[in-house]
Amino acid sequence: MRLASPSHILVAASLVALAGCSQEQASPAAGPGGPGGAVEVGYVVTHPQSVERSTSISGRVVAHSTAEIRPQVDGIVKTIAFQEGRAVEAGATLFELQDQKFRAAYDAAAAALAKAQASEAGAQSTFDRSDRLAKSSTVSQQVLDEARTALLQATADVEVAKADLETAKINLDNTVIKAPIAGIIGTADVSVGSLVTANQTDALATIRTIDPVNVDLVDTSANLLRLRQDVEAGRLGRNGTGAPTVTLTLENGQTYEQKGEISLATVNVSQTPGTFTLRSTFANPQRVLLPGMFVRATVDVGSMPNAYLIPQRAVQRDATAKPVVYVVSADGKAEQRAIVTNGNKNNDWIVTEGLNDGDRLIVDGFQKISAGAAVAPVEAKVDKNGVVGQSLAPSTATQAPAVVGGEPAK
Structure with a gap:
């Protein structure tokens, strides 16, 4: 059997040592973002409050209120007594119509009333005289009844004359058109000399x-x-x-x-x-x-x-499109919570169910986590525009600074 030379043994040992170093470098002691593979996340602490809805x-x-001014009698406009676009008080004079015929009608009605009253007085005297004579049997009962009938007719004529006089007075008063309410009056749709009719369709002013x-x-x-x-x-x-x-x-x-x-x-x-x-x-x-x-x-x-205001960015949707959030559990893991929202206020959701006082709500970094994942929480602040500001500590000396809102976190 051929034995390896000493130089070959040294080369082989060197290769094994290099392989061992490469494996150690390829297996760092801590995963990205935190010790033991935990992902660094930004959180805010939730507290209930009274939220105005x-x-x-x-x-x-x-x-x-609105009043359209229309004439109650026929006539010719004699005077326009207001300034267009100005305030007017209730009862202020707006228009005056020529009133000669209405004044004449009033005078005639007054004369008719005086005539009726004179006739009533005569009928009253006749009745009184007939009543005295009837008691002494000087005149018959028929004469007394006729005197009573004449008196009643004369009294009725007086009432008719009074009504005619009141009507004439109303028509005369209506030649002066007054404001029924206080307010701002618009433009006059007629001019002096215009003929107007009672209850016409077009308003004189509003x-x-x-x-x-x-x-x-x-x-x-x-x-x-x-x-x-x-x-x-x-x-x-x-x-x-x-x-x-x-x-x-x-x-x-x-x-x-x-x-x-x-x-x-x-x-x-x-x-x-x-x-x-x-x-x-x-x-x-x-x-x-x-x-x-x-x-x-x-x-x-x-x-x-007892509602919660949470940033809109912290709310996610599950597979059924229901709103959920992630909170940091007591054992340092991401816990998914189903929540109930009731509208929004500015850039915050109003949450009525699903959160507790003191929960650490994840507002940044949740894109890298799932339910049950280990997290390294870092307290964050969210401004009124919903932008998160926080400081994520690097896990190693060579780790790049965390980027929040487009700028490196301090």
């Missing part, structure tokens, strides 16, 4: 009350049912007392400084779009809100106690 609804400004002013809000019936269910279940802290407050966002994006409240809800749902209307009322001293404006309203529907 609101809903955003589109709406349109409408006048609190008055709108815009302080206070109404905003009609339209929402779906499905949201109405959901809101009613939340109120009845006590999830919104309401017991049916107190009107919800409303905040408006104008068309230019600015928030209207005055807050309003819900003043009316319709009792029926529109059949075609399936919507219902809420009416809110706002003070409008500066006349910022004008009828016809479109606005966006935020309605404060209540407050949910």
Whole structure:
């Protein structure tokens, strides 16, 4: 048998040693991100709080009250007594019509009343005389009955004359057209000398009350049912007392400084779009809100106690599309939790079920984990825009710094 030379034995031993070193380098003591293969994740601690619940609804400004001015008698416009686009008080004179024929009619009715009253006085005297004579049997009962009938007719004529005089007075008064409500009056649709007729179709002018002013809000019936269910279940802290407050966002994006409240809800749902209307009322001293404006309203529907606000980025979806989150368990593993959300507030989901006080909610790094995976938690902070800021400690001296939000974490 041929024996290997000493030089061959040394070469073989060197190769074995090199292979052993390569295996050791290929099997590091710790996996990426943390000791023992744990993945570093950023977390925030959850705490329950009272969360104000609101809903955003589109709406349109409408006048609190509107009056279209129309004449009650025929006539020629003699005077226009207001300034267009200005405020008018209730009872202020707006138009005057020529009143000669109505004044003459009033005078004639007054004269007719005086004549009827004189006839009544004569009939009363005749009746009294006949009554005395009848008691002494000087006149017959028939004469007394005729005197009584004449007196009753004269009294009735007086009442008719009074009614005619009242009608003439109303027509005369209607030649002066006054404002039925206070508000802002628009343009006059007639001019001096125009002929107008009683109860005509076209209005002479329109008055709108815009302080206070109404905003009609339209929402779906499905949201109405959901809101009613939340109120009845006590999830919104309401017991049916107190009107919800409303905040408006104008068309230019600015928030209207005055807050309003819900003043009316319709009792029926529109059949075609399936919507219902809420009416809110706002003070409008500066006349910022004008009828016809479109606005966006935020309605404060209540407050949910013991709810959690969590960043939207922390919510995932399972195979059935239900919302889930990952929390760090007591033994340092990623635990998947099913949650129940009830809308959102700014960039946070409102969670009503599935979380506990003090849970360490994973907000970063969950893309690399699954349920039951070992994790190395690092506390993080989430700003109002949902951006995570944290410091992930490197597992080895040569590990690159963790990148959060597109920049190396400090």
